[in-house]
Amino acid sequence: MINFRSITKGRKIGLGHFFMGVPALLLLLFVAFPISLIFFQSVLSEAGTLTIGFLEKVFEVKSNYMSLMNTLTISLLTVFFTILIGCPLAWLVTRTDMPFKGLFKTLFIIPYMIPPFIGAIAWGFLLSPRTGFVNKFLMALFNSSTPFFNIYTYEGVVFVMALYFYPYVFITVTGALERMDPTLEEAARSSGSGRFRVVRDITLPLVAPAIAAGVLLVFIAACSNFGIPALIGSEGRVYVLTTRIFYYIYSGGFEGLQMASSLSIFLVITSALALLANRWYLRKKQFTIIAGKSMRPNVVSLGKYRIPFLIGCSLFSFATMLAPLLCVVLISLLKAYGVDIAWKNLTLANYKYVLFEYELTRASMWNSIRLSLTAATFLTVIGSLIAYIIVRTKLTGRRILEFLSTLPYSIPGTVLAIGMILAFSGKFGINLYNTIWILLIAYTARYMAFAVKSVGASLEQVHMSLEEAARISGAGWGRTFRDIVVPLVKPGLIAAWFLAFMPMLRELTTSVLLFGPETRTIGVAVYEFQDAGYYESAAALATLVIIVIFAGNFLLKRITGGKFGF
């Protein structure tokens, strides 16, 4: 850690201040301000006087307690399983000689591309007690009349969440493994350590910050997710905070907003505690892995286990990604929902409708693409600067910056959207309502945490000596940042950009309250189809979105010669 003062004592006095002041101001205006308005709601009575009535009322309801407990236990279990899935997979695709590992690297992030509510419907299709394909198949196979799985349970919610969120761990750990100094492992190997001992003693501790960053994202995502508990949990009578908050916003009338805000405070406290725990854990781990030497990762030979691992990964990909994906595609080809799956019932009419007859498809595709591209770029730049402040300086208030950057992601999208409406509808002099700007701000704020965590984890691994060397050689702060820091944390920057870009392309919960007559997004369009009962059209549009994401990814990889893209 260096003293912040020394940064600005270079030739370009003030540049450092400027680069650090701007993100701080942006966070204050676009995060702290709207969210504090929400919390004012929960302590202001109708007459405008201060009250803790709403907070008390929230505590009185037993279901609210139960949903808090469910939120915590479900999220912790999800974290546990995402580590269990994400870390070994990341190791397999980066550090072993498993065949087709490049392909698997792409396959393993597919779950991340499917909109959650479509994913939840697909899982219902596969694992619902009576009609799920898997259950029907197993029941026929074992001649049993009782279903084997029931997705509409507490365990079902954890299952879908784990499969949905493990890419966070996978992506951050893959990034860390790729830029790890291989000599450390080589040293251990040559000192006589076995293959797995190296993993346990060297690799695992070195990627711990990356795992911690992924875990934090998973935990916060699981706490604030609405789609999965709403579509899978509610049916099994499993309630969490977000489903309770949604209930208050809708059913509670005008008082509902206050109750919802009060309940959101729990989510904010939870994520603040998670951040603190993360900090406390990382404080004891002062490892830097990148010290300016060669960075070609060390490849472990799997030997006779190559094929078993390949088969294992193929089965896992099929069961957890291709099966739900195929379900979505299958629904999109059906003439009507619920008909038998037979050739005569298949049609391309839904695609024709979505592509050529439904006027809003192209406009909403374009809106989503330009919003996601811009917001992903914005938040990567701002997030990196914030990450730099957090990791590299001792600036007072940097922990507040970290908290603020995580805040929008830790509350439900609906609550964030309401904050944006309250703040930017002209009441305080800024009127962005019904314009594309309010969506851009909301997207950037909501996914800022991804950049801060991902780039932060990369920075933790880069040793200060490299920056010091640059500055001793006369480079100013800006030059050091551009020539030393950015190239070294590039994998982290790319991961951040992608982590944010993909969910934004199909973002629903905040967009649905913020879009205007001319700024409809693709997530809203899919949701609207579903809401109106056009499941086949919804599935067709979702399939198109997934194709666009794949195509974009492929193009990016092609153009950059495999350097960018997953």
Add this chain to the structure above:
Amino acid sequence: MKGKKGIVILVTAFLAIAVISSGVYAKTPITIYSSVHEDVLAAIAKEFNKRTPDVELKYFRLGTTKIIAKVNAEVKAGGIRADVVWTAEPAYFEELKQRNLITKYLSPAAKGISKLFIDPDGYYIGARILSIGLTYNTKLVKEAEAPRDWNDLLDPKWKNQITHASPLYSGSATATVTGLTQTPAYGWAYYEKLRANGCTIARSQGATQRKVAGGEYKVGIGLDYGIRKMNAKGSPIQFVYPKSGTVTWGSPIAIVKASEHKEAAQKFIDFVLSPDGQKFLISQYIVSVNPKVASPKGAPPVLDILSKALPVDWDYLIKNREKLLKRFSKTMLE
């Protein structure tokens, strides 16, 4: 020189803006927030804009729950940004009325529309009919065996095969629970028996339809037009008007008090209620409030539905919403 050039540019710009905006504002722009399906709104807007060249109607379509969240947030941020709202159930409009957010308008086009759908104070009026009844999967249940009345669902042959939307999320499910529990013949005892027969609560009406059509449940309690629409498309699902009466109400339309274009909004409401406006609802299998408009295929005439409707006591719902939802949660969800 530089300064003069600047002035010239400024003046030209002002003139250009004035010309452009005069072109735009020759038409009075009005916006409607509605949960009515996109296809219907698009058709109604097109026809209305053609007939009333001095008004330009823009619509904003979202599900009821989202519209309520949006409107409530807009109120907190200084005022509703729409001129007309057309969604949900009357209880929400009653709340809008009490908060002085909508304004009175008695449309001449309301003549002939049942009093059941008109707010006695004249603030809102039902502009499409929604009915809750029974539904079944036609692939799994023969027509002769299908439930015909509410109590048929209590038959042990439907054990664990019944689904119902959640009033915690769905406005029409709230209406269902209000209607059935406030009818002495059913009451809370009916829901207790449904629970005992293994009735599951799905999230929305959409989920209920999907689950019955997909065969996850054989029977259910559902919303009429969505089921008719799926049926028309070929899904194996059917809607049944229960013998002893459906839970029926009109989805209200009202003018926002803060609207700056009340006259244009009134013209729009007149059009929506008229047979020419209502006929667009039929394409989405929705029953019209106007008895002059024939019901969609598979639905009885509006007066037949009304003669058998179980009344919904909206006043009870407004005063006891929390109590009702709590009791429902205890009976069906915990």
